[in-house]
Amino acid sequence: MRALRHLNKYFLKYKFRLLTGIFITIIARIFAIAVPKFVGDSVDVVAQYINKDITDIAIVKTGLITNILLILGSVLIAAFFTFLMRQTFIVVSRYIEFDLKNEVFAHYEVLSLNFYKKNRTGDLMNRISEDVSKVRMYVGPALMYSVNTVTLFVVVIGYMISIAPELTLYTVTPLPILSISIYKLSVAIHKRSTIVQVFLSKLTTFTQESFSGISVIKAYGIESQTLKNFTELSNQSKEKNINLVKVQALFFPLMVLLIGISNTLVIYIGGQQFIDGTIQDLGVIVEFIIFVNMLTWPVATVGWVTSIVQQAEASQLRINEFLSQEPEITNSTHTKTPIIGNIIFDKVSFTYDDTNITALKDVSFEINCGQTIAIIGKTGSGKSTILDLIGRLYDVSRGEIKIDNTPISTCNLTNLRESIGYVPQDAFLFSDSIKNNIKFGKENATDEEIIEAAKNAVVHENIEGFSKGYNTVLGERGITLSGGQKQRVSIARAIIKEPSILLFDDCLSAVDTETEEQILNNLHKISKNKTTFIVSHRISTARNADKIIILEEGKITQQGTHNQLIDTEGYYKDLYLKQLSEKEI
């Protein structure tokens, strides 16, 4: 139960609703137990008439009608309060589910990239959806049934003891057996349904991947093989489902059996006690039969609730495990740090924790606001890492990065990230309209600003070509756009923000050289008072930069302007000559 303590703050938050729920439950149960009493009274009236204790049929009729009306009234009031009971408890559980989901999501968002590398996306999604749902079962139904059971027990058993103590003992004896059996059954059901869930998610992942990669499947002609794999997986899933159904099928028969045993005991022992005169009224036996049936479901829920609490405990433990993780990168100040964009890398080294790869070694350079720096180097030489460090997605392992002469770690993180326009290597677009994808960079952007940004990114004409223009909705990961179009929408999203620092990570690789030139010209105009980083493999992208740095295996091997570098032997000159000859061919 330790993990579940995390939820106490929410119970406290909704204490008034919960207390109302408890109060309502008590009222509902009191009215519910009135029903058996009136049924018993009706039987007594009839029995007295049969025994000739009452001879006037009119008295019997009046007694019966009064009891029927009282039963009807009690049932209606009990039903109304039961409705209110569900409204309070279940509604509170939905509120808590909402709060917990938000808490987990907000925490996920502040966690550093390393966290996302260490944990699979499916796991993150499971904890925020399935685990939170299991916890909701604890704060909602489990709590409601517990309050209901306790209230019913106190009220009903108290009443039963007051009218026939010995019969009460015999009647309730089988109930704990019912409770334990249901508990055992619920545990078995849970175990098997967890396995079913695992297979279901395997099946979902397989299907999703098959549809995403349908073009590859078709191109390689492996439809039948894929179908065979699917059938195999689906067959295993079916077996697990059948195993689950086998135990589930025992649930109701077991309940009916135990209710039957209790009813038989009431009739047998109650009958004997009536014969020997321990029980005076026949109505008591009828009342007890109704009570036994009333108690059966709450008793069964004790076992069910125990299993729900155990599952919720396990789920909350998993949720707490993530909630207790501290973000590695935190904001060290709440005073605003306006960012101008003068950046210094001073002997910066960086090693990735998980792979232990030292991506940057003693990297030093300086760039001022208004300048453009190009980073060129072979794949894996550390170019993207430099950009990640500027956005403080990671902290340096050695050395220091200064922004406007302030160590990056002491800059206000929110201000820093707000002043960066980042275009990643793998342009990611959301499943939303093109307009909203661009606006993502500036929430309150006007249509004119969106068009302006798209024009600067040289994608306006492409967008206009779509029948729905800027309102064209993009599929998953922007599948309706070509690679180059995605890159340019992603550029528009970065420049609309008008940030002080622009980071372009090889984001012109999928556009032709002519379009690239247009984009670079536009960027040149709009980045006059900004600091621009352009990572590229192409000389054409880098040649007009104020400074070019060449990275090889994490080290800067050359730096200078295009003219300086083509006059110096090294990687840049070799690349220049190679690309020049390719162009001539």
Ligand SMILES: Nc1ncnc2c1ncn2[C@@H]1O[C@H](COP(=O)(O)OP(=O)(O)OP(=O)(O)O)[C@@H](O)[C@H]1O
């Ligand atoms: N998130 C990461 N976790 C662990 N290691 C990483 C990570 N990202 C990059 N690396 C490693 O760090 C090194 C530098 O990678 P980086 O992405 O900075 O290179 P790059 O020059 O941008 O390459 P490319 O031109 O292929 O994009 C590589 O050896 C890479 O395997």
